[in-house]
Amino acid sequence: MGKPVPSTGNAPSPLVVNISARHCHLTQEAVEALFGKGHQLTPMKWLYQEGQFAAEEALTLVGPRSRVISNLRILGPCRTLNQVELAYTDAIALGFDIPLRKSGNIDGTPGGMLMGPEGFFEMPDGIIRAERHVHMHPEDAAHYGVAAGDRMKLKIGGSCAVTFDEMLVRVDESFKLEVHIDTDEGNAVDLKPDTPCELVK
Amino acid sequence: MGKPVPSTGNAPSPLVVNISARHCHLTQEAVEALFGKGHQLTPMKWLYQEGQFAAEEALTLVGPRSRVISNLRILGPCRTLNQVELAYTDAIALGFDIPLRKSGNIDGTPGGMLMGPEGFFEMPDGIIRAERHVHMHPEDAAHYGVAAGDRMKLKIGGSCAVTFDEMLVRVDESFKLEVHIDTDEGNAVDLKPDTPCELVK
Numbered sequence: 001m002g003k004p005v006p007s008t009g010n011a012p013s014p015l016v017v018n019i020s021a022r023h024c025h026l027t028q029e030a031v032e033a034l035f036g037k038g039h040q041l042t043p044m045k046w047l048y049q050e051g052q053f054a055a056e057e058a059l060t061l062v063g064p065r066s067r068v069i070s071n072l073r074i075l076g077p078c079r080t081l082n083q084v085e086l087a088y089t090d091a092i093a094l095g096f097d098i099p100l101r102k103s104g105n106i107d108g109t110p111g112g113m114l115m116g117p118e119g120f121f122e123m124p125d126g127i128i129r130a131e132r133h134v135h136m137h138p139e140d141a142a143h144y145g146v147a148a149g150d151r152m153k154l155k156i157g158g159s160c161a162v163t164f165d166e167m168l169v170r171v172d173e174s175f176k177l178e179v180h181i182d183t184d185e186g187n188a189v190d191l192k193p194d195t196p197c198e199l200v201k
Numbered sequence: 202m203g204k205p206v207p208s209t210g211n212a213p214s215p216l217v218v219n220i221s222a223r224h225c226h227l228t229q230e231a232v233e234a235l236f237g238k239g240h241q242l243t244p245m246k247w248l249y250q251e252g253q254f255a256a257e258e259a260l261t262l263v264g265p266r267s268r269v270i271s272n273l274r275i276l277g278p279c280r281t282l283n284q285v286e287l288a289y290t291d292a293i294a295l296g297f298d299i300p301l302r303k304s305g306n307i308d309g310t311p312g313g314m315l316m317g318p319e320g321f322f323e324m325p326d327g328i329i330r331a332e333r334h335v336h337m338h339p340e341d342a343a344h345y346g347v348a349a350g351d352r353m354k355l356k357i358g359g360s361c362a363v364t365f366d367e368m369l370v371r372v373d374e375s376f377k378l379e380v381h382i383d384t385d386e387g388n389a390v391d392l393k394p395d396t397p398c399e400l401v402k
Contacts, residue, residue, distance in 0.1 A: 087290075087388065159301050159367060160301060160333075161366035162363055162366065162389075165364070166360060166361065166362045182389075184385050187289035187385040187389075188388075188389040188390075
């Protein structure tokens with residue numbers, strides 16, 4: 001789903017817009033509960049952000065009404081908290097409400113039960129819709145004249161043209177310029193490899 | 202999901218924005234093939250547009266890979282063509298591509314098999330994503346200064362704020378002012394009864 005747009009003028013990086021399908025981040029403790037003692041996640045596909053990968057491992061999420069989402073992909077490497085990121089369409093299929101949150105901000109969010117081949121792991125919280133966001137290296141932030149926590153707009157063209165407001169700016173030395181929207185947003189706009197995209201203040 | 206916004210200034214009508222979940226329109230011939238000879242659709246819920254209703258009857262749609270969507274709602278009254286309107290998320294779940302079309306413009310679109318309690322009905326074509334659109338009475342069109350076939354923008358506020366471009370204007374004496382977006386669009390923007398909406402040229 002990557003859509004690198006050649007950088008223009010003095011922009012340091014091409015703009016990449018990717019759709020994040022539903023997925024989860026796990027602690028090593030949760031991985032071992034689900035896949036067995038000492039289990040390590042196996043990279044299946046490297047993602048655009050350095051060191052991040054889609055793992056071969058997937059799990060089943062059981063929602064509050066015993067409805068399930070199976071084959072939920074795990075992204076690695078392991079983190080210090082457990083977090084499931086769904087689109088609202090997914091959450092409605094599971095039969096519950098989830099809040100919009102910045103990744104990592106999971107206080108007071110709903111939880112669920114995770115099922116793996118070797119066991120269960122109960123998440124007391126951590127099921128969210130992740131806020132649409134753009135990863136930026138400090139050089140990208142300087143180019144666009146924004147800082148971490150700012151909001152930008154993403155203009156997407158084509159027959160289902162949309163402007164996404166409230167695009168959260170995240171800045172880190174380790175980041176490459178990349179916008180993440182979810183499947184509802186990606187399908188609303190029919191994002192294709194050749195869809196024109198522009199990031200504006 | 203209705204969201205009437207009080208009309209401002211000299212606007213003749215409040216702005217209503219509704220989400221169209223996946224549904225189908227059928228001919229009387231298809232209704233009889235699926236539900237039995239002489240069967241008439243039974244209104245379950247009247248819709249905002251005069252005379253339109255969600256029927257008690259629903260059916261199962263079988264996609265090209267034998268995946269199904271069950272409980273697909275039928276909207277009445279019957280029409281002169283068979284048309285299924287899905288969101289892209291639905292189409293991806295069924296495992297195929299559908300085109301974006303204005304309602305009624307189904308030439309060259311994919312078809313599928315419909316299953317009802319009394320039989321099957323094969324649609325050779327007619328499965329589309331409906332273009333986002335706004336129904337307008339001629340007085341509304343005059344107020345906004347637009348004509349049938351024009352495009353407007355719908356600005357939606359809130360934490361998932363979005364501007365939908367390419368909102369197709371449809372005008373008819375029988376129409377009441379109402380915007381229709383699909384579930385992908387509605388979930389992308391988290392449309393709630395109190396979400397601020399504005400229609401602009």
